[in-house]
Every structure is written in C-alpha cells, then in structure tokens.
Amino acid sequence: MMTEEIRAFPRVALEFKVEYSVLSGFGAIKLIESYTLDFSVSGAKIETTEVLKSGDQLSVRIEVPDLNSYQFDQDGQKKYGQTVVMCFGLVRWVGSPENGKSTAGIRFSGMTARDRSYLSRLLDEKSAKVVD
Numbered sequence: 001m002m003t004e005e006i007r008a009f010p011r012v013a014l015e016f017k018v019e020y021s022v023l024s025g026f027g028a029i030k031l032i033e034s035y036t037l038d039f040s041v042s043g044a045k046i047e048t049t050e051v052l053k054s055g056d057q058l059s060v061r062i063e064v065p066d067l068n069s070y071q072f073d074q075d076g077q078k079k080y081g082q083t084v085v086m087c088f089g090l091v092r093w094v095g096s097p098e099n100g101k102s103t104a105g106i107r108f109s110g111m112t113a114r115d116r117s118y119l120s121r122l123l124d125e126k127s128a129k130v131v132d
Contacts, residue, residue, distance in 0.1 A: 011038040011045070012123055017063040018046055020089065024057040036062075041119045043092070043107040052104045058089040060106065064122055085119060087111035 016036045021029045034048040044062075062085045069081035088110040095103035111119075 011040045011043075012126055013037070014039045014123075014126055016044075018044070019061040020046075020058045022050075022052070022056050023059055023088075024055070037103065039123070041108075041116055041123065043089075043105065045103055045105055047101050047103055049101050052091050052094050052102070054091055054094055056091040058091065058106065059086075060089040060108065061086050064119070067118075067122060067125060083118075085111070085115045087115070 014036060016039060018034050018036055019031050020034065021031055023029070032048065032050045034046045034050075036044040036046055038045045063082050064085055065080035066083035067080065069083070070078045073079050087108045089106040089108055092105040092107050094105075
C-alpha cells in the first residue's frame with residue numbers, strides 16, 4: 001500500500017541558487033554553490049557536487065526573485081531582480097550520487113518571520129504563474 005506524503009508546506013519545483021557551508025564537523029569552512037530542485041517555506045531539495053551526510057548542519061544563503069524589484073522586458077514580461085534569504089539548514093536525507101552529483105533534503109531553521117512570510121508570498125506567486 002502506498003502512503004501519501006503530507007507536508008505542512010507544499011513543495012514547488014523551482015530552481016534557486018543556493019550557497020551553503022557545512023557547520024558540523026571539522027576542517028575549514030568552504031562555501032559551496034548548488035541549486036534547488038524543489039522548494040517550500042520549510043525546506044528544499046538541492047542538487048550538489050559535495051558529499052553531505054544526514055544530520056549535517058548548514059549555513060544557507062538562497063537567491064530568490066525580488067517581487068518588489070522588476071522591469072518589463074521588450075515583450076512586456078516582468079523581469080525580477082534578486083534578493084537573498086539567509087537561514088540555517090539541517091540535512092534530513094541524502095540521495096545516491098549520479099553523474100557526480102547527489103541530492104539532499106534540507107529543513108530550514110533560524111529564518112526570520114519576515115523572510116518566512118516573504119517566501120510564502122513568493123511561492124504563492126510562483127504557483128500562480130512563472131516568474132524569472
């Protein structure tokens with residue numbers, strides 16, 4: 001019997017640039033660039049070339065469209081600027097590597113109420129229509 005996964009915040013298939021540092025463990029902290037494959041207010045699935053482990057603590061920087069900063073292109077479409085959301089993340093699961101990349105599920109924490117509210121608004125807008 002299949003069970004349907006129920007999330008408090010639905011995931012949307014969106015690609016945002018993410019930069020993160022692994023805070024758990026030893027050694028030098030390095031900034032790693034990756035992208036989201038899906039996204040919600042509470043977490044994201046990322047694709048990365050780095051090896052992550054379930055339980056790793058991350059410092060996360062997410063570049064998202066700035067809904068308050070846009071211009072119209074020659075076709076009359078809105079082109080959004082970028083803004084940054086910063087938070088911490090906990091690696092909940094790691095997928096098997098494929099073609100030198102693996103996936104990981106990140107649960108966000110330490111996000112300001114303002115950023116959480118903004119992401120909720122952004123996801124509502126993204127669900128209604130596609131924005132760049």
